[in-house]
Amino acid sequence: MVGKPNVGKSTLVNTMLGVKIAPISPKPQTTRKRVRGIHTEGNRQIVFVDTPGWHEAADALSEYMIRQITEALAEVNLVLWLVDLRHPPTHEDELVARALRPLKGQVPIILVGNKADAAKYPEAAMQAYAELLPGLESRMISAQNERDAKALRDEVLALLPEGPFFFPEDYAKGDQTPEEWAAEIVREEAMKRLKEEIPYSIATKTEAFELRDNGTFYIQVNIYVERENHKPILIGAGGRKLKEIGAAARKQLEVFLARKVYLDLQVKVYPNWRKDPEALRELGYH
Numbered sequence: 001m002v003g004k005p006n007v008g009k010s011t012l013v014n015t016m017l018g019v020k021i022a023p024i025s026p027k028p029q030t031t032r033k034r035v036r037g038i039h040t041e042g043n044r045q046i047v048f049v050d051t052p053g054w055h056e057a058a059d060a061l062s063e064y065m066i067r068q069i070t071e072a073l074a075e076v077n078l079v080l081w082l083v084d085l086r087h088p089p090t091h092e093d094e095l096v097a098r099a100l101r102p103l104k105g106q107v108p109i110i111l112v113g114n115k116a117d118a119a120k121y122p123e124a125a126m127q128a129y130a131e132l133l134p135g136l137e138s139r140m141i142s143a144q145n146e147r148d149a150k151a152l153r154d155e156v157l158a159l160l161p162e163g164p165f166f167f168p169e170d171y172a173k174g175d176q177t178p179e180e181w182a183a184e185i186v187r188e189e190a191m192k193r194l195k196e197e198i199p200y201s202i203a204t205k206t207e208a209f210e211l212r213d214n215g216t217f218y219i220q221v222n223i224y225v226e227r228e229n230h231k232p233i234l235i236g237a238g239g240r241k242l243k244e245i246g247a248a249a250r251k252q253l254e255v256f257l258a259r260k261v262y263l264d265l266q267v268k269v270y271p272n273w274r275k276d277p278e279a280l281r282e283l284g285y286h
């Protein structure tokens, strides 16, 4: 699953799997690492790989993100290239097309025009995208529409080569640990509620994840900001913003874990972590 930021890659993976395994938000660069989503159906299995959006690298974090995409492209049997039908192609779509050119003829590449539900001129947009890398099969869909996602999933199943399962039949649908997932959900809910540069400069890390005797989970997640003056923005007046983030994340985690969750969020400063390879490793981007 590749494409520029915000075209709906994570949404499509989630709809295809029927459960949420990747965070979604209206902000670009919500997805930072590649995430696998596993769909098993009888004797067939698809391992979807959701990737960050392609963009011009600006710091160590975005270099990491681009590497996540190129590494994913090197390991897959099929590419779904997502584009946003509401708008004509931009420079970032051209970057994706350029990255996919060497794969043409090596693996099937399907050009997927997404957000058809909200597009004014979907045919014209599709035409313009198709010209970036001519000769591809193409589809128009809405990633939020279950029927569209399932039809595309069936097409993918038909195009994949035969081989052994990569994951056991009873493996969970996502390949992230519960600790990673808790951190991702907190980051998603925080990103949705932050503005300007701050959503991109936060990182989250789960520090504790325990099942207590009373049957509830205690989960402690740190939220890192790059600068001291970002802290009050994240916390909000009277702690309101942080409370909102915590309540929304807790709700998602309770659905995921089917248990009551006590979520403890702590805000910390980690100066310029996005530029520091050592910090990236520490925060789980390695």
Ligand code: GDP
Residues within 6 Å of the ligand: 003, 004, 005, 006, 007, 008, 009, 010, 011, 012, 023, 024, 025, 026, 027, 028, 029, 030, 031, 053, 114, 115, 116, 117, 118, 141, 142, 143, 144, 145
């Ligand atoms: P990604 O960055 O490519 O992974 O995109 P996301 O899956 O995070 O989605 C970005 C935004 O587009 C979110 O606000 C989604 O709700 C929205 N979105 C995704 N798919 C569709 C769609 O088919 N139609 C519409 N109208 N919005 C969509």
Ligand code: K
Residues within 6 Å of the ligand: 005, 006, 024, 025, 026, 027, 028, 029, 030, 031
């Ligand atoms: K996004």
Ligand code: MG
Residues within 6 Å of the ligand: 009, 010, 011, 022, 023, 024, 030, 031, 051, 052, 053
């Ligand atoms: Mg995404």
